[in-house]
Amino acid sequence: MPLHATTMIQNLPTDLLAVAGVVVLLVLLVLSAFFSSSEIAMFSLAQHRIDALVEEGAEGSTTVAALKDRPHRLLITILVGNNLVNIAMSSVATVLLTLYLSQGEAVFAATFGVTAVVLLFGESAPKSYAIEHTEPWALTVARPLKLSEYALYPLVIVFDRLTRIVNRVTGGDSAVESTYVTREDIREMIQTGENEGVIDADERKMLRRVFRFADTIAKEVMTPRLDITAVSQTTPLDKAVETCTESGHSRLPVYRDDLDTIVGVVELGDLIAARNDAHPSTSVADHVRDTLYVPESKHVDELFREMRDERVQQVVVVDEFGTTEGIVTTEDIVEVVVGEILDEQESEPVEVVDDQTVRVDGSVTIEAVNDAVSVDFPEGEEFETIAGFIFNRTGRLVEPGEKLVYDGVELTVETTDDTRIERVQITEPRPTATDAGSASVSG
Template identity: 60%
Template sequence: MTPFDMMTLELVPPSTLTSLVDGELLTLGGITVLAILMVLSAFFSSSEIAMFSLAQHRIDRLVAEGTPGAETLQSLKSDPHRLLITILVGNNLVNIAMSSIATGLFALYLTQGQAIFAATFGVTALVLLFGESAPKSYAIENAEQWALSVAGLLRLSEYLLYPLVVTFDRLTRVVNRLTGSKMSVETSYVTRDDIQEMILTGENEGVIDADERAMLERIFRFTDTIAKEVMTPRLDITAVQRSADVEEAIVACLQSGHHRMPVYDGYLDNVVGIVELGTLVREFRYGESDPADLDRVIEPTLHVPESKNVDDLLAEMRRERVGMALVIDEFGTTEGLITKEDLVEEIVGEILRDEEDEPIETIDESTLLVRGDVNIEVVNTALGIDLPEGQEFETIAGLVFNRAGRLVEKGETFTHETTELRIERVDNTRVKRVRISKQWEHSTTDEQTTPAQS
């Protein structure tokens, strides 16, 4: 220290010198506290992202593997509402404390207005950068590891903040009940719609191909499908009379190309069971009766309503070990039948036999050639249109008949909003093939019909 500095210090009054030293210590202490609070802000922000982005099935697996911290993590996630309140209380206390302390520090050197302005914008910028953005980005990339690391500290925070956590936990539940709000935090952060959007994104990014995307979409549609939408209609059912013998049943199976068919007594609304080709052949070759009696090989089957969910139906067919189920309406009339193959096709796509037509043939990006029995929802998804569905019909043929109100002929054209449906093939009374085109300009009326060309 120079003589000049020593003379300067001697000239400063002792009270002023003490104030300068105290101010420097206060500033240094305040900055240290702010740094600690910033770390705590980052801790709470990153904890929220890590804890709530980690799937429950993954937590269960970590517990099963005996991973350190997994049990504490599972305990915290068992009450997600309490966990969220703990994180929010801690984070808000820290951020408010930072703002208050920063205002006090700036007040040592600035006017009151300047101190408030500097603290508000300065702390906000620091919190956004170091207390929110960076920590949350890290937590998203390392959710599992970070959740395990902070689980113990979050449990400690819950104990330290217990009075506030309990108070705000109860208050928020009361407010939610009064406002009729649901505690969405207690439900999954990922919804079915989110997953379906991720599937589309995956296809756009090249992660999955179009066939995989289509199969995944069919899986989601499967749980919302009913028996009536999947069944083979009554008109297409091949069945055998109970009075027939085994040889006649074998011939019927071979001619129809089916290895399993229903057996009816008198009329099709009185189905008594089913027979399988393999069992029929064994009975024919090695049976004791001559001619072989069909009653000996009839197996029981299920009778289900049209509205039965196919997901439940598949589980029931597996449980009962049957390969075919009869679909009946409210009056007990046989409407159709469903096989396990029909249910599998709802997921993997149509399994074509011999020269069977493709259910949907793409002509170009705005035109499809579809079978009449194709579900309307499938066409809407494939072409990005909105053809109506009703309780009376689920297929394209059903839509055509509903709109026409009569039998239709080949070449007739129907227009619904921006979509044109042209009948390409009719067998007797059945619509077999329809060309569906998405028009780029609205038609003048919602529904128009153009007669067949002579």
């Protein structure tokens, strides 16, 4: 500081210097609160809300959007401004206290005094306010932040570049420029929502299924070949109608020689109309509608769009050799999200017996079982169902009454049909159980 300026300050009355210093400290404290609250408000505001505010024409929304388009630059602006203000507060407080204390005492008092004041009034309280009033406060501080960016432009540019260089050298990245909400974050929020009572268990299960929808393949939702009800293209109309009504299906696959040569689909309405016609045909061959043939690895979201575009309700799933593996209907795909849609004759695929016990069909997928129990069964390429899991673990056919223990969970095969496992009881361990990761079989 020039000698004449120092002399002028020394010549000012102590009380006047104290008042001026306090005023400066208050202004700096307000600026500290401004930068701290701005950081919380700007980075807590979700992008979809910013887009909505811009569409609504909210005042300041375009400035918010412009600032958030360069989040790293925005963060550097806030940090540079906040640090400059806090350092200035400490310096001014030290000078002010030297009017009444020794230099050492002044430094000590300024350090701890300014720290306490900044934590309370420059950090904690402003950030709490910003959390409670994120949107209105972000709109309020947007333009002052933009002016701060212009005012601090040289420092902002320098520290922006330096930060990126340090990130490259240390192998880090600028996470602030990536999305703040990931799929895993949303899954955790869904679980938190259930824990807090905001959503119920059924809603949580449906939301989780939505996230799995794009990862689900046709093989996981198809009706397997063994369970397909189909008719030959030479089947008489009366017999085909009878097969439809007995099976409870409104449409059936039609094959030429066997299920590996499915030629299309026939619908019950067409059959009844043809049978009541004045000149009815003798078989279903004249009423077959085209269908689609898809690989078992096709994702159901793509399959659903294709079925909707082609206006088909049932498709044939084939393996790499062209062998029919099963069929998929629009109902099967809808059930991926909403859960099992049961007919009057069907039983619940997952039946909750008590807090520790559930009974499931052998055809229930591992994902569905994991939704029903607290211990996650592994998912592998070799199997998709709980029956497949049991076969994979035992390596042989099993008989009713056999038990498999995995990670403390006891699986009891209740019923079988020839080589198929029809029903399995799953009993979870009591809270005191210590089994972990081991698997054994008993008869």
